[in-house]
Amino acid sequence: MLLPALSLAAGWFIVLGNIALAPPLLAFVAADLRMSGTEQGAFLVALPLTSFLGNVLFGPFVDRIGRSRSLTLGAAGAMLSLLGFLLVDDATTAIALRGVTGLLMPLVGISVLPCVTEYFPAGRRLALTGYVMASGSLAQMVMAPLAITLASHASWRWGFGVLAAVAGLAAAGALVSMPNRPRDARPASVRHHLRSLLPPKEREVRFSVIAFYLFVLGLFSVTALYPTWLLANLATTGDDGGEAAGVLFLVAGVAAVAASSSLGAIPRRWQRHVLVASLLLPSAVALALPAVPGHYGAQVALYTALVGLQSVASPVLRARINQLADEDDLSTVNASLNAGYQLAAATATAVAAVLYGLAPSFWLNSAVAAAGFLAAATAVLHLLRRPTTS
Template identity: 30%
Template sequence: MELHCAKPAVAGSATPAVSRRYAWVVFALTFGLLLSDYMSRQVLNAVFPLLKAAWGLSDTRLGALSSVVALMVGVLTLPLSVLADRWGRVKSLVLMAMLWSLATLGCALATRYGEMLAARAIVGLGEAAYGSVGIAVILSIFPAHLRSTLTGAFMAGGAFGSVLGMAAGGYVAVRFGWRWSFGVMALFGIVLVVAYWAMVTEKRIATSQRRELQSQGMRVSFRALFTGLFSTVSVICAYIGSGLQLFIMAAVLAWMPSYLNRYYGLAPDKAGAGAAVFVLLGGIGMVACGIVTDRVSKAVPARKWLTAIAYCTLSFVLLAVAFRLPAGPMQLVLLGVGILVVAGTSGPAGAMVANLTPPAIHASAFATLTLANNLLGMAPGPLVTGFLADRIGLLGALQSIPLVSLGAMLAFTLGRTRYTRDLRRLDALRQRAAAQ
């Protein structure tokens, strides 16, 4: 059995078959749906205090409502991305966005915890492959020289969507009730889906997509794909280190509105707005740390591992100290700086994965990295924090969470010790394949 994997584009790829103006319309709509994706995902965190009071939920059950989305995304990203390439990217994007929008509306209408949990799971189902399929659509209709810029701009939409979801969700919840927070997010998504379906056609996108696949596509057996994805100790360490570090990011950001509400006495709308600032800092840190890593490792690529270890160390120290300080300005400053670097490992980890896997399976390699990020980090982070909060209080739980950075540091350290040896082994295999 064979699996189609898209190979990254090269500079000499075919000229896109759509006009520049139409391409930017597609980008704007696809970016808008990415905002809707993360707004629907993160609005829950802003209404945690109201939902807890309304239904008398434990922190463990609240955390599960957040974690189930990341769990679904982690498990389904790779298979749904493959299906979208075969079935049609535009149709897949429209179906995904409509699914998460209707599921978010289901959250607004939920009358008990089980219904809310099921609706959140469907939100995750809809969002699972949107990022990978959305960027594939965008890159297929723009010239090759714009791809780095477009990829960075598109992925930044996750942070902006999270900020909007938490800030707007808290504002609406305080004034109209928590159900309206979900309702507003659902309405925003549905409007964008209708606009996308009306303006973006499969026929026009498929023309560029067919050229892309014909010039760069290839068939890889499942066995060869699996071998390429897990061929070295160092690439496995990159997957694990990235996932563990994002455990902290997910846990802190999911519970920040509740933390500000309980320990700073902020109303849910102000707590949501305050937490949104931390989300924005996390997004800015991902970009800034990636730039720093590229500059530091320009002459010596292996330094990427050192920067990842440094980001783990800094986040561990800053967050561990911050959560042991009394509530006040100094604590907030240290939390902000800690969150600025906590996800800084995303850039180095992505570069390591790209260097340690064959170019022909980079799409699948990044889907595997997404899976590790969600199953090891984004999914368990909020849930484990909620579980601990029920037993030792939210402050005690957040004081314990930075310890996970030690596991990430260990993984990156082990990967660094094997990196040069693994690169030489991969180079030898590539030269042997080329000679054949």
């Protein structure tokens, strides 16, 4: 079962790697392709906008065509669109390629975690979910520095080439190792095309999905402006703030990969307790961040703890949602999670900017984040007090 696991990890890597790739390469791409300010903005937003559209459109259909086939088609298409950057010579084509890549990414992102449920035995699913999501943390940690290094010493195009190679591995691995299992078509619904934006029908799944949204709102309320706040505080010490911040985020990234990868060691009887703790404890960590603004060591420890807890909460909660969801609706539910993640992250980032403007001390951001984490934990606790079908 190693090849299917590696294929799913490669799929999740390109989903998160595509998000992390464009911002650090923007200056190189803009200079080479002579982009205007408007074109630079379009280059950045093309992928998330079309990705959201893809989640809404494709979610209800992935279960019908088969998750393995969806993963293969999405990864193969992404490989071709990413290879297009090796030849692109104008801004319009580059923006269009980012849009096409974004539209294809949901075919991968919607399929990966449901494939864990479909192709692996129940006792291994949480561990596999952790490993797969750890690959996303790894992508976020390595793609920016790798892309900048390649751009500085060779060409910015090779960053896209690296992702294209990983996409090819994901497509080939899924094609070879995971036989496709399409689901029977269901009667069409008047709101069929919007199902990915609607709360799941099952009560346990609905509350768990809402908890996921609340957690994402809390997370981005504190993390979106944290680098800005951190650099502002580091500047007052007279040290190299950029280098210190880089070390902090590197340590946190390593912790995220380690935390996700260790989920298989959690005994089954402790999984619910771990879920509640990983949703609840970030509230205390978020409130502690602005309490020690001038203590670099404390900031490293606190932010690493926050990222580590997030790297436990997300896969455990998503694994629980996939366990509770109807087998024929797994991909639709995952499309809802992905689309909701994008909406919640965008909303929280916008709110975080306003909060930081009102209180540069960062207390408002931390308080709103803590409220989101507490609300997520409360929603899950409300479910756990009642008997479930799991």
